[in-house]
Amino acid sequence: SQQGEEDPQALSIQEGENATMNCSYKTSINNLQWYRQNSGRGLVHLILIRSNEREKHSGRLRVTLDTSKKSSSLLITASRAADTASYFCATDTAGGFKTIFGAGTRLFVKA
């Protein structure tokens, strides 16, 4: 079953613009994470936000979490061509052992 659903499915922006991706989930969670994947390669962990946190920053990344709406957003500021990749949200459930990924957002940043 797919818990995380992301939108948009694809996003195309110019270098320097901000990119926002959204993720919704269905059941209660321990934490939510965002990952990045370049073209069929292994995923790279970007940021983890716990269920009792509302916002977290890491460099040009800003993640928010609204547990009442079961949703999260990832903002990439001042995007670069190198940010072109697929971005996935993932939630940990079942006592924190089971992970469910969303279908991902494909981001294309034009130079």
Next chain:
Amino acid sequence: EAQVTQNPRYLITVTGKKLTVTCSQNMNHEYMSWYRQDPGLGLRQIYYSMNVEVTDKGDVPEGYKVSRKEKRNFPLILESPSPNQTSLYFCASSFRQGAGEQYFGPGTRLTVT
């Protein structure tokens, strides 16, 4: 270098021929997991292991087996592969007792004809 390794990276096989995809991590992580990735479906968890000799099913365990006899290794076994198991497979590990921040291997692209 801290890493998760998978072998083989690419495999083409025929229906019914048993195969094993190996996964090894050198970070002394307790948690390990297998995922498959199919176009438009994101990653789906096959099995996970919280520690040595402790494994449990993910969302799509049918047709797969795993074992965790040592902390560093978590092989994925397909006893009788079928074409619907053609996919990109990822192994991952985490230092947390639960899942949390996971480190992913480079992936194994499997084609079953």
